[in-house]
Amino acid sequence: MRIGVFICHCGSNIAGTVDCAKVADAAKAFPDVVHAEDTMYACSEPGQQGIIDAIHEKNLTGVVVASCTPRMHEPTFRRAVERAGLNKYMFEMANIREHVSWIGKDKELNTNKAIDLVMMAAEKLRHNAPLMAKKFDINKRVLIIGGGVAGIQAALDCAEGGLEVVLVEKTTSIGGKMAKLDKTFPTVDCSCCILGPKMVDVAQHPNITLYAHAEVEEVNGYIGNFEIRIKQKTTYVDWEKCTGCGLCMEKCPSKKSYDHFNNGVGTTTAINIPFPQAIPKKAKIDAEYCRMFTKGKCGVCAKVCPTGAISFEMTDTEVTENVGAIVAATGYDLFDHAKYPEYGAGKYPDVITSIQYERLMSASGPTSGHIKRPSDGKEPKNVVFIQCVGSRDKSVNRPYCSGFCCMYTAKQAILTKDHIPDSRSFVFYMDIRSPGKDYDEFVRRSIEQYDTQYIRGRVSLIYPQGDKMIVRGADTLAGAQVEVEADLVVLAVGAESAAGAPQLAEKLRISYDSYGFYMESHPKLKPVETNTAGVFLAGACQGPKDIPSSVGQGSAAAAKVLSLFSKDQLESDPQIALVNASRCIGCYKCVETCPFGAVKEEQDRFNNPKARVIETICQGCGVCTVTCPQSAIQLQHFTDNQILAEVKALCPSMMVKN
Amino acid sequence: MSIRISYYPGCSGKGTSSEYETSTTGVCQALDVDLVEIPDWSCCGSTPAHTVNHVLSSALSARNLTLAEQEGFDTVTTPCPSCLSNLKIAEHKMRKESFREAVNELLDQPYGGGVDTKSVLQVLVENVGLDKVRERVKTPLEGLKVACYYGCIMNRPPEVMDFDDHEHPMAMDNLMEAIGAEVIPFPLKVECCGASFGIPQQNIVTTLSGKLLEVAKGLGVDALVTACPLCQMNLDLRQGQINAAQGTQHSLPIFYFTQLMAKAFDLSDAVQGMKRLIVNPQKALAKIGQADKEIA
Numbered sequence: 001m002r003i004g005v006f007i008c009h010c011g012s013n014i015a016g017t018v019d020c021a022k023v024a025d026a027a028k029a030f031p032d033v034v035h036a037e038d039t040m041y042a043c044s045e046p047g048q049q050g051i052i053d054a055i056h057e058k059n060l061t062g063v064v065v066a067s068c069t070p071r072m073h074e075p076t077f078r079r080a081v082e083r084a085g086l087n088k089y090m091f092e093m094a095n096i097r098e099h100v101s102w103i104g105k106d107k108e109l110n111t112n113k114a115i116d117l118v119m120m121a122a123e124k125l126r127h128n129a130p131l132m133a134k135k136f137d138i139n140k141r142v143l144i145i146g147g148g149v150a151g152i153q154a155a156l157d158c159a160e161g162g163l164e165v166v167l168v169e170k171t172t173s174i175g176g177k178m179a180k181l182d183k184t185f186p187t188v189d190c191s192c193c194i195l196g197p198k199m200v201d202v203a204q205h206p207n208i209t210l211y212a213h214a215e216v217e218e219v220n221g222y223i224g225n226f227e228i229r230i231k232q233k234t235t236y237v238d239w240e241k242c243t244g245c246g247l248c249m250e251k252c253p254s255k256k257s258y259d260h261f262n263n264g265v266g267t268t269t270a271i272n273i274p275f276p277q278a279i280p281k282k283a284k285i286d287a288e289y290c291r292m293f294t295k296g297k298c299g300v301c302a303k304v305c306p307t308g309a310i311s312f313e314m315t316d317t318e319v320t321e322n323v324g325a326i327v328a329a330t331g332y333d334l335f336d337h338a339k340y341p342e343y344g345a346g347k348y349p350d351v352i353t354s355i356q357y358e359r360l361m362s363a364s365g366p367t368s369g370h371i372k373r374p375s376d377g378k379e380p381k382n383v384v385f386i387q388c389v390g391s392r393d394k395s396v397n398r399p400y401c402s403g404f405c406c407m408y409t410a411k412q413a414i415l416t417k418d419h420i421p422d423s424r425s426f427v428f429y430m431d432i433r434s435p436g437k438d439y440d441e442f443v444r445r446s447i448e449q450y451d452t453q454y455i456r457g458r459v460s461l462i463y464p465q466g467d468k469m470i471v472r473g474a475d476t477l478a479g480a481q482v483e484v485e486a487d488l489v490v491l492a493v494g495a496e497s498a499a500g501a502p503q504l505a506e507k508l509r510i511s512y513d514s515y516g517f518y519m520e521s522h523p524k525l526k527p528v529e530t531n532t533a534g535v536f537l538a539g540a541c542q543g544p545k546d547i548p549s550s551v552g553q554g555s556a557a558a559a560k561v562l563s564l565f566s567k568d569q570l571e572s573d574p575q576i577a578l579v580n581a582s583r584c585i586g587c588y589k590c591v592e593t594c595p596f597g598a599v600k601e602e603q604d605r606f607n608n609p610k611a612r613v614i615e616t617i618c619q620g621c622g623v624c625t626v627t628c629p630q631s632a633i634q635l636q637h638f639t640d641n642q643i644l645a646e647v648k649a650l651c652p653s654m655m656v657k658n
Numbered sequence: 659m660s661i662r663i664s665y666y667p668g669c670s671g672k673g674t675s676s677e678y679e680t681s682t683t684g685v686c687q688a689l690d691v692d693l694v695e696i697p698d699w700s701c702c703g704s705t706p707a708h709t710v711n712h713v714l715s716s717a718l719s720a721r722n723l724t725l726a727e728q729e730g731f732d733t734v735t736t737p738c739p740s741c742l743s744n745l746k747i748a749e750h751k752m753r754k755e756s757f758r759e760a761v762n763e764l765l766d767q768p769y770g771g772g773v774d775t776k777s778v779l780q781v782l783v784e785n786v787g788l789d790k791v792r793e794r795v796k797t798p799l800e801g802l803k804v805a806c807y808y809g810c811i812m813n814r815p816p817e818v819m820d821f822d823d824h825e826h827p828m829a830m831d832n833l834m835e836a837i838g839a840e841v842i843p844f845p846l847k848v849e850c851c852g853a854s855f856g857i858p859q860q861n862i863v864t865t866l867s868g869k870l871l872e873v874a875k876g877l878g879v880d881a882l883v884t885a886c887p888l889c890q891m892n893l894d895l896r897q898g899q900i901n902a903a904q905g906t907q908h909s910l911p912i913f914y915f916t917q918l919m920a921k922a923f924d925l926s927d928a929v930q931g932m933k934r935l936i937v938n939p940q941k942a943l944a945k946i947g948q949a950d951k952e953i954a
Contacts, residue, residue, distance in 0.1 A: 341826035347843070463845030465876055 003122055004035040004060040006051055007096075007114075008042035008067035014101040019111040023066065023096075026115045030122045034058055043073050048080040055084035062086070062125045066094040066118045071522075087130030089574070089637055092121040116650055123649035127642045131574035136616055138224030139324040140565045141166065145216055145504070148176020149547055150539025151329030152198050153554030154561075158327075159207035161562045166321045167202065168230055171260070172213045173278035174199055176331055180261065180355060182362040182369075184547055185411040186442035192277055192364065199279040209321075212280055217318065219507045220597075222617045223534025224324045224570050234314045236285035237271070241309035244273060244281035248301035248310070257289035259366070262359045265352075265374065266366030271301045271310075276364055285310075325534045325564055327557045328508060328518060332495040332540040335390025335398065343389065343462050343491060349375040350469050351462055351489040354385075354408060361415055371419050373488045376467065380487030383416050384471045385409045385427045386459050391494030392430060400515070402494035404546040406433045409492045410443045413452040425452045426484050428459050428473050436548070455482060462489055495544035508535050509596065517543045528557045532619070536560050575637040576618035577625060583632035584610045590624035590633050599624060599633075661785050664731035665693035666722055666745065666775075668702060668738035668887075675738075675887035677931025681916035682737045682778050684929030688794055688920075689786050693735070696725045702741040703748070705854050712751070717761045719748035720769035727773050737778040737916070739812045739886045743819075745775040750818045777812065779885050779915065780821050783829045788836045796924035798838025801948040805844035805879045806830040806915070807870065807893075809851060809886040824848070830915050834883060837922035842877045846870055851892045860896075864903035867892045871900060871908045880942040881911040883918060890914060894936045911939035921946070 005027040009015035020038035027036040035058045041047045042065050051063060063086070065077050070093045078088035094117040104110045140163055144155045147169035155165045167174070178184075179199075181191035202208055211230055218229040252269035259267055261274035270290040273283050283301075291298035292312050302310035334355055338346040350373050352360075363369035373380050387409055391402040406429065413425040432454070434440040446452045457474035464470070469486045497516030505512040510530040511519040518541050521529035528536050538557040539550035564570075577590075577599070586609025591599045598617035604610050611633065613624075622635045631640055671679035686693050701707070703718030723745065726734045736742050752758040752771055762768035776784075782791065808827050816824040825848060831841045851870060852863030870893065874882050884890045894912040901908055912935065920930045921943070932939055 341823060344845075345826060461845075461849070463873065465873055 001032045001062055001126055002035075002058065002060050003030075003033045003062045003064060003125060004051070004054050004058060005030075005033055005037075005064045005118060005122065006042050006047075006054075006066070007036070007038040007118070008047070008065065009038060009040050010067060010097055010101075011041065014067070014097050017101045017105060017107050017110045018096060018114050019107060020114075022111050023114045023118060027064075027118050027122065030119055032062075032126055033122060035060065042067050043076050048076070051077070051080050052084040055081065055086060060086070062090040062092075062128065064092045064094060064118060064121045064125055066096045066114060066121070068097040069095050069099075087132075089131040090125065090128055092125040092128070094118045094121040120646040120649045123645045124642050127639070127645045128637070131636055133571035133574050134615060135569040135571055136224060137568065138565065138570050139226075139322055140164070141321070141323040142325045142327060142561050142565075143168065143216075143226065143228055143321065143323040144327045144329060144538075146170070146176070146329035146331055146539070146541070147174030147202070147210070147212070148329060148331045148539060148550070149178040149195060149198075150331070150541075150545075150550040150554040150557075151176070151327070152195075152202055153551045154327045154329055154538045154558045155208055156198065156201055156205065157555050157558030158561055159205045161558065163207065163561065163565060165205075165208045166228070166230075166323060167208055167210045168214050168216055169210065169212045170215055170330075171274070172235065172282065172284045173274050173280065174202060174210070174212065175275075175277070175279065177355070178547060179275065179277070180263070180358055180362070182358050182365075183411060183415060185407045186436070186438045188411065188414065192362075196277050199277065203279045210280065211319070212282075213284060216504065216507060219326070219509075221322075223564075225616065226323050226326060226534065228321045228323060228326075230319045230321060232317045232319060234316050235282070236287070236290075236310065236312055236314050237283045238309045238311055238314070239280065239282045241307040242282045242305075243307060244278075244283070245306065246273060246283075247304050247306065248283055249273065251300050251304045253298065253300060254289050254291050257286050262366050263353065263356050265356045265359045283309075285312075325536065325561045326508060327536045327538050327561065328504070328510070328530075328541050329538040329554065329557070330498050330501060330504060330541040332544060333498050335396075335402075335493040335496050337389050337491050337493055339396050340389065342460060343386070343489075348462065348464060348469060348489075349373075350380075350464075350487070351491065353491050353493045354405070354412065355493070357412055357490045361412070361419060369419075371416065371488075378467075378487070379420055381420065381423050382484065382486050383413075383423060383425050383488045383490060384469075384484050384486040385413060385425065385490045385492060386471070386473075387427065387429045387492040388458075389491040389493045390496070391492075398494060398496065398515075400544070401433060402544040403433065404544060405492040405494060407436070407439055407442065407546065409490075410434075410446040410452070412490065413446050414450045417450045417452075425450070426471075426486075427452055427454045428471070429454055429456060430458065436546070455484075457482075495540060498541065501541060508532065510535050510537075517541065528553055528560055534564070572615050573620060575620045575635070576615055577613045577620070577622070577633050577635050579611050579613055580632045580634065581610050583630045585630055585632070586610055587629065589627045589629065593623050593627045594618075595621065595623065660690035660692055661781070662692040662694060663781065663785075664726040664729060664734045665695045666699055666702070666726070666734050666736040666741060667695065668736055668741040670738060670887035674891060675914070677917060677934040678737055678887055678890070678914045680929050680931050681914060681920040681925075684925045685782075685916045685919045685923065686778070688923050688925060689782070689790060691781065691786060694729065694731070696722055696729070696734070698725065702736075702744045704740040704744040708744065713757070713760045713764065715744065716748035716751055716757070717764040719745045720752065720761050721765055723749065723773040723775075724765065724767050724769045727770065728767075732773055734773060734775045735778050735781045736775060737885070737887075739777065739809055740888060742775055742777045743811045746818050749773060749775065777821070777885070779812070779829055779833070783833060784821075788832060791833065791836045791919070795837050795922045797922055797946065799834075799918060799922050799946050800838045801840075801945045802838075802918075802942060803840045803842060803878065803880045803945075804834055804883050804913075804918070805842050805874050805877055805881075806834060806847060806883045807844060807851075807874075807889060808847050809884065809889040810848055810853075812885060813848065830883060830885060833915060834918065837919055839918065842879050844874065844877065844882075846873050851889045853888055853892070856892055856896060860899065861903065863892050863896060864900045867896065868900045868904040868906065871897070871910055872904075872906070874910060875908060879910075880945055881913055881939065883913050883915045885915055897937055909937055911935060911937050911942045913939065 254270035459473035703715035708715035855862040
C-alpha cells in the first residue's frame, strides 16, 4: 500500500498550537507512508488539488488527512480522492483540531498527540478495503405529517414539483394554529385570508391525497421505500356523502360540547364542522358529547342529513401508503397555564390565553370578532398582557424562549386598540425579543402609536376584586411594585412540543430533545434534515417558530425531498453491518438488539439458522457488532480488525501481551 | 389508633394566642393525638434572634429539637408557623456540617440532626386524615362562609417546608370543608399580613392586612380562618387600627382553624376560646345551622 499523509494548518486554528511540519515529518516514518506534507488549508481548492496531484504523482493508494472533525469535511476529502481515481473509503481522517489544537495549549504535547492520531489513522487505512455502494429504486411519493402552515407549504411545493403527496392531519381540518389566528404580525393581515387559498389549493391539487382526522400508526421501511400504516379515525359521518351543508349543526340538541377549534371559548354542537373555511369541510361527531353515545338516543342529525351521511356504527379504519420520503410537520402545543397557581391556575374566567384572545378577536370566532370577556360578556377597557407564561422559566421546566410571543402580544395590543379605541393595554415583559424583519418597528408602533404601556417585570399574583382582576407585578425599571386593575388578563403562553411528539418520533426513528422537539441533523447546516435518512422536518415540531420561519422550513423540506427524488435510484451507504455466514451460529442476538429491525432471520441451504442484514435498512450503528458472540457480524469500515489496528498503533506495548 | 407526637407550643401559645393553644390541644385530644410537650422548651429563635445571628437562632431551635430527640421522638409538631419555619430551617441548615458544628459549639448537648417538624395543620391533614375529622364532627358548620388565610411562611420556602402547594395551598380549605363550613377560595391566601412590622412601621401592617380584609369582604365571607398567631393578631387585634388608617369599617371575625374545629366537635367554651377574639364572632357563629333552615 502507498499512503499519502496531509497535515492541515487550518490557518492558525491548528498550526497555532501544533507543529504541523513536525507531524508530517514523523508520519514519513510510518509503515506504508510514501508521502507526507503539511498544507495551509487542505479543504480549499488548491489544498484538494494538492492531494489529487500527489495521488497521481506518487501512485498513492490511500490518503490520510489530519485536520478538522470528519463531520465537517470527510465528504469533501472523500470526493477529492474519488476524483483522483481511488475508492473513497481508502481515506482516513485524523481530527487534530477539535481533539487537539482547540483543547490544548501546550504545543509539544499537542504535536505528540497529533502524531499519535495520524499514526492511528494510517494504521486503520492499512486495513481498509474498497467499499462499493449499492443502488436501489425509490418510490417518488412523499408523506407529510401535519396540515399546519408548514405542512401545507411543504405539500404544495412537493405537489407542484410533480410529486405525489400524502398529507395526514390529526384534526378534521388542515390549517393548524394559523387558521385560528385573527391577524398576523408585522403586517396585520388577516390570517385566514392568506392561509385560506393555500388550504383550498391543497384540497384541489390533483397530486395531493389528504387524510384528515387521521394519524400515522406505524412506519416501516427506509429511505426511498417507506410503508406507512395510517389510522383513519372514525367521524361517524360518511365523508363521501357529507356536503358540509351544516344542517346537522343547526339541529344538534347537544350545544354544550367543548369547542376545540375555539380553545374552549364558547361551546359548539356535538356534530360540527370546526370553522367555516375548514378543509375538508366535513362534519364530525364528538362522541364525548353526542346524546346518541352518552344517552343512547337522539339521532337528530341522522334524520335531518339530506344525504344520509350519518353512521353511528362507523369505526376506525386503516390504510397503507407507500412513500419514499417523510416530512414531519406536526407543529406545537401551547403551554398549560394551570401550572401557574399565582395566575389563578385556570380558575378565573377573565384570565385567558393568547390563543383564546385570538378567537375572541376573530370575525369568524364565537363572538363574531367583538371582544367580550368570558365572565359577563362586557367589553374590557383595561387589558393586561403577561408575557413569558411558560417561557424562560426553569421552575416549570420551560427554560427556552418561545420566540413569537413578544410579537403576537404587540399585535394583540394593537388590535385591542383597533377593536376598542378607548381601551388601554398593559404588557408585562422580561425583554422584548423582536429580531425579525420589520419586527422591532412593529413593537415600537404598538408602544408609540397605540399607547401600549410596557412594564418591565414579572407578575407575581393575579386575584379577583369585585368584577376586576388585580394584576400585581414588579416594575423593575422603576424599582417598584405595581398593581393594575384589569378587566381582562391575557397570558402569552409559550410553545411546547405537540402532544404525542415523542411517540411519533419513535415511530419515525428520529431523535427529540428533552422537551419533545425533534432534533435536526445539524443546528446550522442541516436544519430540516434528521439523522434518519429520508425523514425531514418542517415548522415548529423542530422548535418554536413563527409563520415566516415555518413556511420557509416547509419549502426547504420540500426542496430536500425534490432533490432527493431527482434521482431514480439511491446509493446505499456501504458502512453497514455484514454477516460472515460461516461464523454465524444463528443465535439472533443481533436481531433482538438491532434498533432498526435491519437484521432478518434466515436459513442457509443446509437449513442452518443465519442472520442477514438488509442493507437498505441498516443505519450502521454497530450495536449488533458488539452483541455478536462470534464476531460474525462486522460493521464495514469499522471492523474489529480495523479498530484493533488503531488501538495497537496507539499502545503497542500493551497489545504485545495478547 | 392514637398518635403520639412531641409538641412545641411556642411562646405566643402561652400568651397572646392562648385560644389557639387551648383549641389545638383540645382538638388533638378529641382526635386521639397525644401531644407530649417538650420538657423545659425554650424560644425557637425566630424574629429577634434570626435577624441578628443565624447561628444563634438555629442554636435556639436545635436545643428544643435535641430535647425532643432525647424523649425518643423523631417528629415535633407546633401550631405556630414562625416556630415551624425556624425549627425546620435550623434542621435544614444543620445538614451542612460546618454550620452544624458552629451551632453545636453553643449548645451543652449537641444536636445530632434528623428531627422533623410538622405544623399541627399538617399532622391533622396527613397523620389524622380528613375522614377521621369528619367522623368526629358533632355540629357541622353549615351556613358559615369562610376564607382560609395561610400567611406567607406556612408553605415557604417550598424546598424546606415540603407541605402543600406554596402558591395555592388547600390543606386548611379541605379541613374547613370537612367540618361543614362553606369555603370560598381566597386569592390572597399566601400573601403577607405585614408580620411584626406592626411595632416599628404600623402603616405596613395596616396597608397589607387592610388589603386582605378588603378582598375577604369582597368575597362576602363571614370570617377569615388563620393558622398563625401573628397573622391572627394583625387582622384581629389591629382591625381597628386598619379601619382608622384605611377609612374602612370592617368587622370581620378572625378565627384560628382549631377554634372552628373545636366548635364543630362541640368542645367546651374554654377550649374554643371564642371570648378571647377581639372582633366579636357571635354574628358569624350564629349563622351556623342557618343554611338548613333557609332551605326548609
